[in-house]
Amino acid sequence: MPSPAHIAMVGTPLVGHVLPSLEIIRELVARGHRVTYAGADHVAELITPTGADLVRLASTLPVADRDWPQDPIAAASLFLGEAMAVLPQLHAVYDDDPADLYLYDVGAYAGRALAEAQGRGLVQVSAAHVAWEGAQDEIGAAFAGLPGGLGYRARFAAWLARCGAVTTNVEEFIGHPRRVLAMIPRVMQPHADRVDTEAVTFVGPCFGAGQERDGWMRPAGAEKVLLVSLTGSAYPGPQETYHQCAAAFADLPGWHVVLQTGSGGDPAELEKRIPPNFEVRPWGTPSTILEQADAWVTHTGLDSSGEGLYAGVPMIAVPRGTDQCLHADRLVELGVAHRIDTADVTAAALRTALMELIGDPQVAARSAWLWSEVRAEGGTRRAADLIEEQLMEERVG
Numbered sequence: 001m002p003s004p005a006h007i008a009m010v011g012t013p014l015v016g017h018v019l020p021s022l023e024i025i026r027e028l029v030a031r032g033h034r035v036t037y038a039g040a041d042h043v044a045e046l047i048t049p050t051g052a053d054l055v056r057l058a059s060t061l062p063v064a065d066r067d068w069p070q071d072p073i074a075a076a077s078l079f080l081g082e083a084m085a086v087l088p089q090l091h092a093v094y095d096d097d098p099a100d101l102y103l104y105d106v107g108a109y110a111g112r113a114l115a116e117a118q119g120r121g122l123v124q125v126s127a128a129h130v131a132w133e134g135a136q137d138e139i140g141a142a143f144a145g146l147p148g149g150l151g152y153r154a155r156f157a158a159w160l161a162r163c164g165a166v167t168t169n170v171e172e173f174i175g176h177p178r179r180v181l182a183m184i185p186r187v188m189q190p191h192a193d194r195v196d197t198e199a200v201t202f203v204g205p206c207f208g209a210g211q212e213r214d215g216w217m218r219p220a221g222a223e224k225v226l227l228v229s230l231t232g233s234a235y236p237g238p239q240e241t242y243h244q245c246a247a248a249f250a251d252l253p254g255w256h257v258v259l260q261t262g263s264g265g266d267p268a269e270l271e272k273r274i275p276p277n278f279e280v281r282p283w284g285t286p287s288t289i290l291e292q293a294d295a296w297v298t299h300t301g302l303d304s305s306g307e308g309l310y311a312g313v314p315m316i317a318v319p320r321g322t323d324q325c326l327h328a329d330r331l332v333e334l335g336v337a338h339r340i341d342t343a344d345v346t347a348a349a350l351r352t353a354l355m356e357l358i359g360d361p362q363v364a365a366r367s368a369w370l371w372s373e374v375r376a377e378g379g380t381r382r383a384a385d386l387i388e389e390q391l392m393e394e395r396v397g
Contacts, residue, residue, distance in 0.1 A: 002392045004032045008099035009052065009125075010090065010111030012079075013040035013059045017105050018047065019285065020127035020183045020303060023208035024103075026050040027384040036099065038090060038111075055093050060085045073148040080156055083109035087163055090114045101391045112173065117164030121394035123387060124177040127184060127303060131175040132194040140171050179390060181383050184306050185374045188330060201386060204377035205306040207287055216258075216288050219279075223254030224294040226354065229286050230318055231261065231299060238342065241318060245297060247347035249354070250275035258289050287311070295354055300327040300337075309336070312371030314357040314364075318345060335366035 007028055011018055018039065029035050029051035037052040040059040047054050060082050062068060069075050087110040098118050104111025106126040115122035143149055153170050160168045167173045179199060186192050186202040218225055228245050230238060242259060249257050257278045274280060286304075290296065290311035297316045298304045305327045308315045315337040317328035331337035338353040357363050378385075 001031070002388050002395070004034065005100040005391055006034045006036070006097070007387070007391070008055075008094065008102050009035065009037045010086075010102060010104040010108045010114065011037060011039045011043070011047075012082075012105040012107035013043050013057070013061060013063060014107075015043065015046070016301075016303065017107060017127065018043045020206060021103075021105070021125045022046065022050055023206045023380045024125065024181075024383045024387070025052050027208060027380050028387065031384065031388070038086075038093070055090075057086055057089050071148075072143070073146050073152050076143075077148075077152055077155075079107050079109065080152070080159065082107075083113065084159055086110040087113055091117075094118070101387065101394055103387065109173070112167070112177070113160070113163045113165040116166040121390060122178065123390055124180045125383070126180055126182050129184070129189055129302070130180055130182050130195060130200050132189075132191040133196065134194065135191075136171045136175050140175070181386060183383070184302060185309050185370075185377065187309070187334060187370065187373065188302065188305055188327065190326075201382075202377055203383045203386070204374045204379050205303070205310045206380040206383055207310070208380040216281075216292075218292045219256050222256035224256070224358070225289070225292055226252075226255055226257045226295050226297070227260070227286060227289050227293045227313075228257060228297040229260035229283070229299075229304070230297065231283060238318075238320070241342065241345050244345050244347050244350060246274050246278060248350035250277065252277070252351075252354075258293075260284070260286060260289075295357055297350070300324045300331060302327055305331060306374070309334075309370050309374045312367045314367055316340065316350065316353045316357065318342060334370060336363060336370060 009025055025035055025037060035052040036055050037047045038055040038057050039047050040057050042063055044054055061078060090110055091114065094114060098120060102111055102115040102120055102122040103125050104122060106124060106128050112122055144153060156170045160170065160173060165173065177199065182200055182202045183206050184202065185204050189195060226249060230241055249255060255277060259274065259278055259280050260283050261280065287307060290307060290313055293313050295316065296308055296313045297318060298308060300317045300319050301324060315331055317331055317337045317339040319325040319328040320342055328337065328339045332339050338357060340349050340353060
């Protein structure tokens, strides 16, 4: 174990980017390191309980009004603009107090630029898919061919040339980090056999003793528990699907159903329309409930998919976006999920899917095997161990 060091995390100020790595930060603090976390005010309440010192940044991302463009070039340009705005703020703090090692979120380009400009070690922590051999040829060319793609690349290249980064090739800077801790199960990674294992380590979902627990327990008399959580931290979820779930699972003998809604939902309004065996709860990290659940109706975001595999829970996948459809298909391929598209959601379809999942011994066997595979990736402790190994390598080097 290395002696205590200053480790800095440069985050992307979006809840979905902050939550996955918080337990790693907490673990590093518990090991005696001084950890600073560069983030915006609206995620401060998530960061400060870890024990890290918050370095406040002014973000340019449209978090408050959620005015995210649908055009991929416009969306990518927002993150480039964020990097341009944040990097001078980072220099103002860290040039006088440089970290021994920088961690940075996959969307926090300024973190890599800062570390390279200072000649310090860096590790990307990513809750997203990582690049594989040939990915730039397959994806980068298509991205560059979109309207405005070449202009975006030129702006990015110009920024790299003037910001002090050592890596000035845009594709390499974005798609080929020097060291990556991937906080997703390897089984969810496309073309996993083509991922550079010298640079990337799959540590899987990162939970820990500090993970928020709300004391939820399976009610007495509940033979089985079904979790319905079709949203993330910011959105209320599809109300019609909730109503179909109520119709599907109202009279299932012995089943207790937990329905989680997003921050924009109205639990009180939903409670007026749900059956007695339902419990409505506001959205929160579902790990406590999943540990005691027998099945899960989920939108199959990448984080949610990993959580389901980590808990060993069969899933009814109701994806809404393109990425979620890909994740749902992968879970079906792994043998632990049934997919129902939003347009096809009916009470009958939901109930049939649940009965088929819990009645199939092969689903149970696959869920148990994947549970062991994901747990073996190491999670929080392995991630912290690898960060400390990188820290020692930087000190020796």
